[in-house]
Amino acid sequence: MMRVSFRRVGTACVLGALLLASGCRRHRKSTSAENTTDYAGNLQALVATKKLPSLRWPNFSDYQTAITTFYDDRNYELAWTRDGRPTATALAFIEQFKDAATKGLNPEDYDASLWAGRVQKLSGKSADAISEFDVAMTVNVMRYISDLRIGRVNPSHFNFDINVQSKKYNLAEFVSDHVVDATDVPKLIAGVEPDSEQYRQTEAALAHYLDLAKQQQDDDAQPLPMVEKAVTVGEHYSAAPELLKRLQLECDVVTADDSDSDGDSDKSSDDQDNRPVPHVFTKKLSEAVKHYQHRHGIEENGKLGPQTITSLNVPLSQRVTQLQDALERWRWLPDQYVNAPLIVNLPEFVLRGYTPDHQLDFKMKVVVGKVVGEHQTPVFAHMMRYLVFRPYWNVPVDIAKKELAPHVAVDPGYLEKHNFEVTNGKHQVLTHYTAKQVGQGGVLVREKPGPKNSLGLVKFMFPNQYDIYLHSTPAPYLFDRSRRDFSHGCIRVQKPADLAVWVLNGQPDKDKQPWDMDKVQAAFNDQTQNNRTVLLKTPIPIVIFYVTAEVEDDGEVHFFDDIYGYDADLQTVLAKGPPYPVKPEPVVPKTNDGDTA
Template structure:
């Protein structure tokens, strides 16, 4: 290599180094010729160190303080959202997005949506204090907006759910610097921050649709039904109100001219069945209490269900937004998806009871193995509350119900009701077709001791409301799921799986060839394969708990330590 070439390469390397250093800094404002650039550093330091900005709708930004300081430190403590008394085009774009936050399932007022016009007008005065205030407020609200879009507003662990958003968090100082302040397309950067799953996009679109229905809602409530359900052709004074609601929601394409005012017109039956299908109600075409309650649910409540569901989608990493297995608790449904996230099949499930101690939690995890013909180890809480009292009433209770007592190594031992009550031994149900876990269970080890399993109580799957377990999820078609999760294992097929369940080795563990992402989710609004939005009852009150937390505004409560839930059948 010649000395001249070597010097050229050194010069190029030095120039590249300078560019990389400058790339970490904010771009400098330009000033009018002959005008000295104001020094905003003192004001910015004071504001960034303050933890509160009284002018904001939610003044306390203590949870963003260090990030805001890092952001301005990286930019030599200079303003970034205005230039020579005018907002930057990026600031204008952000304000427009704040004002349209409801289209993304957020609350515009949380981002001071309608206060920015007056604030931008004050920039004309070129007052250093007001200019610095505008800048820090814009930075704080922009960071909140991005974080809220990306990981949600409330940490899921606040509700003791098994979802961790920490690994998904952005470096907000870096994101604002690299994706916003010099952006040619702020909307594109914000769109990238949102979940990219088709379910999220469909739910987001449904918000716009349902908000658009609000000014069209001139319908009357459907009259309540007392006693027996109303069948088509029977006397009833609510047909016209019913047709109006069904037409508003899109279940009735054309309102028949002949709808009777005094009977339940049979022409409305198909539309009502479609409505019932979309709301998790038995599709019998009859007008009962549950159907009327769903018909009369205000549009505002449906919009809240959509926004609550969007919040939970934001908690999920990319892997879990497109998980291979998803159980939607309020829908009582499990779905399995292909690698391209196309639904391959779905099945009915039974979930935990609505009482707090038996609710099935929201979980993200990886299914790792299944067990054919499992034992059921009874949780200590059930041993104390249910097993011990039965033992006191009948000395032969354990044997007659296929239970046995064992030590911690699985060796059979004799035990009294008192030993069982204080969990001095393990009570387990022997494998077999009557075992409470059925003939197979699917495990994704978690702190809640929740898993999927088959069940001998198959009659419960015919019900529209299916919250009967102690926390685990019971499967309508366990053999189908077993064949699906073992499809890459040549040792297993439909026949061998059936044989293992019916006549195989007790408590046989089979490892999966690779862990399968699974989400136990909670969506009271879910886009169906039919292209319609489906709504479900808030069976656990998780929507209400979320809305209560959001009502108080940021900063939101710190996440509590997740409690271990003893969940089983």
């Protein structure tokens, strides 16, 4: 490659380079150690192009402003080489790039396999090689740090209401002042990543599953044969030995002793591990399957059915991808939410509460929005600000049109018979209205408070554009299902009274007495105080989250179906490479009043 000519760049760049070369230097803003400006013209020209063909992803236009400022603040000194050799910091980052997979990133996104050749070219002390090495390192260091800090794709692109702006670095300043001369790059990187034990546990699980995926690939493991109906204990299953090996891979079963015999108890565990396994689905295999089902959100019946086999046949490389996607989403969370006291994981159908030091305090089941019918529960982070005991359910117009108006057309008294009432815009109850008015929003429909109300006896409010919140339910039987996407978008909680006590902990009631279970139950049952609002003295951060790989406190990894296809959407965008989109996908705004249920 020819040395970059000044004629390839604009007049401003030419003048800037001439000024630098003549020693008329501006005030240097970087606090890093000074370096040579002998290659200033080359650096300016390369940065101005916004593309570097030698990169795997040549277009760095999304970082061009930061890179220009980075070099401008240091008077276009070199940053990553001295005397034609890479700095210790540059070499340390090259090792980080090679190891990027353990962070849930793609090493080749940071040119991991190209650095050896670039280093070798430096030995010739070519101005082109030195300049290209420097700009390539700056681009990849900024990409790597930004990707670990706020994720690769802006969550707003997926219409996730999570604002990453508050945690973004001034990359030009950060890299120049804190990175260029860093003596402990792994420690630096650890400080860039989310300060969250859940994030660190997910990262550790990813390293483990990378090893498991390689082992599975090396073993050339074949898919388990499908069955038409579930296999139960004592029945024949031709691939029982292969099933056992597959369950052992993720430690759902510890040993290969699957004979279910009380004999040979004096044999060593090694002898038992090596005994042939009959082609029978035994009790111990069933127990291992049950443990596997527990980790994958499948009904825990210990039977080897089609759903379980389909899950077992998912390559562990796909489980790696799920963990990578989880790490990406953890990076999206602003600092105030990365250790939120309340987190709902939608594909897991679970709400978790945490202590102030972020130790798990409770788990409870939830019901979330249906996959079909555009009722998916959105992903966002907000502050819980108040509770409403014995709430009305204000029916959204679209639900009233689809689900209530047809009944009113047939039976004008339908709403009253089913615990609804109709009001005007001043919340005055009406006795005369038409099905057309109900369907078009000319009148408002609300369900009366009480135990049969669709919202149950309490709702937990964190005001948001989606009208989504947590609430109780008169249909507790749905919590017995392993898959729980049944709502219109809101989140129904399994133990609303317990959650109310937890949320109100330390907060006095109107009589200045602490809230406890008795007071919560009294609020549930007090028919004289419908739609009673209780403001929280201290708002509580809550995250409505979406990860299909969750690591428990004991390190056990759980995987779930990508019910809304959000993992697939993320992978589609990532496959295209940088620069990644930052603008949201088009979305139809909410136009009707009412509460999503």
